[in-house]
Amino acid sequence: MFSLFYGLWKQVFTKMEFHVLILGIDKAGKTTLLEKLKTRYSNLEGLSPDRIVPTVGLNIGRVEVSNAKLVFWDLGGQPGLRSIWEKYYEEAHAVVYVVDAACLSRFEDSKSALEKVLRHEDLQGAPLLILANKQDLEEAVSADELARYLDLKKLDESLYTFQGVSAFDGLGIKESINWLIDTMERSKRTETLRARAGPGVI
Ligand SMILES: Nc1nc2c(ncn2[C@@H]2O[C@H](COP(=O)(O)OP(=O)(O)OP(=O)(O)O)[C@@H](O)[C@H]2O)c(=O)[nH]1
Protein backbone atom coordinates (compact mmCIF):
# COMPACT_ATOMS: atom_id res chain seq x y z
CA MET A 1 0.00 0.00 0.00
CA PHE A 2 2.79 2.37 1.00
CA SER A 3 4.60 1.75 -2.25
CA LEU A 4 1.42 2.49 -4.21
CA PHE A 5 1.00 5.86 -2.49
CA TYR A 6 4.71 6.56 -2.76
CA GLY A 7 4.55 5.82 -6.47
CA LEU A 8 1.58 8.16 -6.92
CA TRP A 9 3.22 10.89 -4.83
CA LYS A 10 6.35 10.62 -6.93
CA GLN A 11 4.40 10.83 -10.16
CA VAL A 12 2.65 14.00 -9.03
CA PHE A 13 5.47 15.84 -7.29
CA THR A 14 8.68 14.71 -8.94
CA LYS A 15 9.74 16.69 -11.93
CA MET A 16 10.34 14.68 -15.06
CA GLU A 17 13.96 14.71 -16.27
CA PHE A 18 14.77 15.00 -19.96
CA HIS A 19 18.13 14.82 -21.73
CA VAL A 20 18.40 17.21 -24.64
CA LEU A 21 21.29 17.20 -27.11
CA ILE A 22 22.32 20.53 -28.64
CA LEU A 23 23.88 19.85 -32.03
CA GLY A 24 24.91 21.87 -35.06
CA ILE A 25 28.09 22.78 -36.92
CA ASP A 26 30.80 24.95 -35.33
CA LYS A 27 29.96 28.61 -34.67
CA ALA A 28 26.21 28.02 -35.00
CA GLY A 29 25.74 29.41 -31.50
CA LYS A 30 25.09 26.25 -29.43
CA THR A 31 27.10 27.25 -26.37
CA THR A 32 25.80 30.81 -26.48
CA LEU A 33 22.31 29.31 -26.43
CA LEU A 34 23.16 27.00 -23.52
CA GLU A 35 24.49 29.89 -21.45
CA LYS A 36 21.37 31.93 -22.25
CA LEU A 37 19.20 29.03 -21.09
CA LYS A 38 21.12 28.87 -17.81
CA THR A 39 20.69 32.59 -17.23
CA ARG A 40 17.00 32.43 -17.99
CA TYR A 41 15.93 29.19 -16.35
CA SER A 42 18.36 28.50 -13.49
CA ASN A 43 19.71 30.50 -10.61
CA LEU A 44 23.17 30.49 -12.18
CA GLU A 45 24.26 33.34 -14.38
CA GLY A 46 25.45 31.87 -17.72
CA LEU A 47 28.68 33.04 -19.34
CA SER A 48 28.44 36.21 -21.38
CA PRO A 49 29.03 35.68 -25.15
CA ASP A 50 32.48 37.30 -25.07
CA ARG A 51 33.72 34.63 -22.63
CA ILE A 52 32.59 31.64 -24.68
CA VAL A 53 35.23 29.64 -26.58
CA PRO A 54 34.78 26.91 -29.21
CA THR A 55 33.67 23.68 -27.55
CA VAL A 56 36.01 20.72 -27.56
CA GLY A 57 34.50 18.48 -24.88
CA LEU A 58 30.99 18.53 -23.49
CA ASN A 59 29.16 21.38 -21.75
CA ILE A 60 26.30 20.43 -19.48
CA GLY A 61 23.51 22.74 -18.40
CA ARG A 62 20.75 21.83 -15.96
CA VAL A 63 17.65 23.96 -15.82
CA GLU A 64 14.15 23.61 -14.44
CA VAL A 65 11.12 24.80 -16.35
CA SER A 66 7.73 24.46 -14.63
CA ASN A 67 7.27 20.70 -14.26
CA ALA A 68 10.39 19.52 -16.03
CA LYS A 69 14.10 19.15 -15.35
CA LEU A 70 16.10 19.62 -18.52
CA VAL A 71 19.67 18.42 -18.84
CA PHE A 72 21.28 19.93 -21.95
CA TRP A 73 24.35 18.36 -23.53
CA ASP A 74 26.21 20.81 -25.77
CA LEU A 75 28.87 19.26 -28.01
CA GLY A 76 31.52 20.74 -30.28
CA GLY A 77 30.53 21.16 -33.92
CA GLN A 78 33.94 21.31 -35.60
CA PRO A 79 34.21 18.64 -38.35
CA GLY A 80 36.69 16.51 -36.39
CA LEU A 81 34.42 16.48 -33.33
CA ARG A 82 31.14 15.51 -34.98
CA SER A 83 31.89 11.78 -34.75
CA ILE A 84 31.45 12.11 -30.97
CA TRP A 85 27.80 13.19 -31.29
CA GLU A 86 26.46 9.69 -31.81
CA LYS A 87 27.77 8.49 -28.43
CA TYR A 88 24.97 10.55 -26.85
CA TYR A 89 22.08 9.62 -29.15
CA GLU A 90 20.77 6.60 -27.30
CA GLU A 91 20.11 8.49 -24.05
CA ALA A 92 18.69 11.67 -25.59
CA HIS A 93 15.00 12.46 -25.32
CA ALA A 94 15.25 15.17 -27.99
CA VAL A 95 17.62 17.14 -30.21
CA VAL A 96 17.99 20.88 -30.61
CA TYR A 97 19.73 21.56 -33.92
CA VAL A 98 21.21 25.05 -34.14
CA VAL A 99 21.86 26.75 -37.48
CA ASP A 100 23.60 30.09 -38.04
CA ALA A 101 20.77 31.59 -40.12
CA ALA A 102 22.98 34.52 -41.09
CA CYS A 103 25.71 32.44 -42.73
CA LEU A 104 24.42 31.20 -46.08
CA SER A 105 27.80 29.90 -47.17
CA ARG A 106 27.63 27.23 -44.43
CA PHE A 107 24.04 26.08 -45.01
CA GLU A 108 25.13 23.11 -47.08
CA ASP A 109 27.47 21.85 -44.36
CA SER A 110 24.73 22.37 -41.80
CA LYS A 111 22.19 20.50 -43.92
CA SER A 112 24.38 17.49 -44.57
CA ALA A 113 25.38 17.26 -40.89
CA LEU A 114 21.68 17.30 -39.95
CA GLU A 115 20.81 14.65 -42.53
CA LYS A 116 23.48 12.41 -41.05
CA VAL A 117 22.04 12.93 -37.56
CA LEU A 118 18.56 12.03 -38.79
CA ARG A 119 19.73 8.85 -40.48
CA HIS A 120 21.08 7.42 -37.23
CA GLU A 121 18.90 4.68 -35.85
CA ASP A 122 19.63 5.53 -32.18
CA LEU A 123 17.70 8.77 -32.60
CA GLN A 124 14.54 7.36 -34.14
CA GLY A 125 11.40 9.09 -32.86
CA ALA A 126 13.31 11.87 -31.08
CA PRO A 127 11.63 15.29 -31.23
CA LEU A 128 13.74 17.75 -33.23
CA LEU A 129 13.77 21.49 -32.67
CA ILE A 130 15.59 23.35 -35.43
CA LEU A 131 16.69 26.83 -34.52
CA ALA A 132 17.38 29.53 -37.09
CA ASN A 133 19.78 31.36 -34.79
CA LYS A 134 21.23 34.90 -34.95
CA GLN A 135 17.91 36.57 -35.81
CA ASP A 136 19.37 39.77 -34.33
CA LEU A 137 21.50 40.02 -37.50
CA GLU A 138 19.92 41.70 -40.50
CA GLU A 139 21.14 39.07 -42.96
CA ALA A 140 19.60 36.15 -41.05
CA VAL A 141 16.98 34.13 -42.95
CA SER A 142 13.67 33.39 -41.21
CA ALA A 143 12.69 30.01 -39.75
CA ASP A 144 10.35 29.47 -42.75
CA GLU A 145 13.12 30.16 -45.25
CA LEU A 146 15.42 27.78 -43.42
CA ALA A 147 12.67 25.14 -43.40
CA ARG A 148 12.33 25.43 -47.17
CA TYR A 149 16.07 25.04 -47.58
CA LEU A 150 16.39 22.03 -45.28
CA ASP A 151 13.32 20.37 -46.82
CA LEU A 152 12.56 17.70 -44.19
CA LYS A 153 9.50 16.27 -45.95
CA LYS A 154 10.27 12.72 -44.94
CA LEU A 155 9.97 13.41 -41.22
CA ASP A 156 6.85 13.02 -39.08
CA GLU A 157 5.51 16.58 -38.78
CA SER A 158 4.41 16.18 -35.17
CA LEU A 159 8.02 15.54 -34.17
CA TYR A 160 9.85 18.59 -35.47
CA THR A 161 9.51 22.33 -35.72
CA PHE A 162 11.48 25.38 -36.81
CA GLN A 163 11.91 28.46 -34.66
CA GLY A 164 13.73 31.73 -35.25
CA VAL A 165 15.85 32.65 -32.22
CA SER A 166 18.66 34.85 -31.07
CA ALA A 167 20.92 33.27 -28.47
CA PHE A 168 22.24 36.81 -27.91
CA ASP A 169 19.07 38.57 -26.93
CA GLY A 170 16.82 35.61 -26.10
CA LEU A 171 14.26 36.11 -28.88
CA GLY A 172 12.18 32.96 -29.49
CA ILE A 173 13.71 30.96 -26.65
CA LYS A 174 10.60 30.73 -24.49
CA GLU A 175 8.48 29.41 -27.39
CA SER A 176 11.23 26.93 -28.28
CA ILE A 177 11.49 25.50 -24.78
CA ASN A 178 7.71 25.27 -24.41
CA TRP A 179 7.43 23.32 -27.66
CA LEU A 180 10.31 21.05 -26.62
CA ILE A 181 8.84 20.12 -23.25
CA ASP A 182 5.37 19.63 -24.61
CA THR A 183 6.60 17.40 -27.44
CA MET A 184 8.94 15.36 -25.24
CA GLU A 185 6.18 14.77 -22.71
CA ARG A 186 3.93 13.34 -25.43
CA SER A 187 6.56 11.43 -27.38
CA LYS A 188 6.68 7.68 -27.65
CA ARG A 189 10.46 7.87 -27.34
CA THR A 190 10.13 9.31 -23.82
CA GLU A 191 7.90 6.37 -22.91
CA THR A 192 10.44 3.94 -24.33
CA LEU A 193 13.42 5.55 -22.56
CA ARG A 194 11.50 5.53 -19.30
CA ALA A 195 10.52 1.90 -19.62
CA ARG A 196 14.14 1.04 -20.35
CA ALA A 197 15.38 2.98 -17.30
CA GLY A 198 13.09 0.88 -15.12
CA PRO A 199 10.71 1.58 -12.22
CA GLY A 200 11.47 4.50 -9.93
CA VAL A 201 13.00 6.60 -12.66
CA ILE A 202 10.86 9.51 -13.81
N1 LIG B 1 24.85 37.99 -33.57
C1 LIG B 1 24.78 36.80 -32.96
N2 LIG B 1 25.91 36.11 -32.73
C2 LIG B 1 25.80 34.91 -32.09
C3 LIG B 1 24.55 34.41 -31.64
N3 LIG B 1 24.77 33.21 -31.06
C4 LIG B 1 26.10 33.00 -31.12
N4 LIG B 1 26.72 34.01 -31.73
C5 LIG B 1 28.17 34.17 -32.00
O1 LIG B 1 28.57 33.09 -32.85
C6 LIG B 1 29.89 32.64 -32.52
C7 LIG B 1 29.90 31.16 -32.19
O2 LIG B 1 29.13 30.93 -31.01
P1 LIG B 1 29.28 29.62 -30.12
O3 LIG B 1 28.15 29.61 -29.15
O4 LIG B 1 30.65 29.46 -29.60
O5 LIG B 1 29.04 28.52 -31.26
P2 LIG B 1 29.04 26.92 -31.10
O6 LIG B 1 27.95 26.41 -31.98
O7 LIG B 1 28.98 26.53 -29.68
O8 LIG B 1 30.44 26.52 -31.74
P3 LIG B 1 31.34 25.21 -31.43
O9 LIG B 1 31.51 25.09 -29.96
O10 LIG B 1 32.65 25.44 -32.14
O11 LIG B 1 30.62 24.03 -32.03
C8 LIG B 1 30.33 33.52 -31.34
O12 LIG B 1 31.08 34.62 -31.85
C9 LIG B 1 29.02 34.01 -30.75
O13 LIG B 1 29.14 35.23 -30.05
C10 LIG B 1 23.38 35.18 -31.91
O14 LIG B 1 22.24 34.84 -31.57
N5 LIG B 1 23.56 36.37 -32.56
Ligand SMILES: [Mg+2]
Ligand atom coordinates in the same frame (compact mmCIF):
# COMPACT_ATOMS: atom_id res chain seq x y z
MG1 LIG C 1 30.24 25.51 -28.42
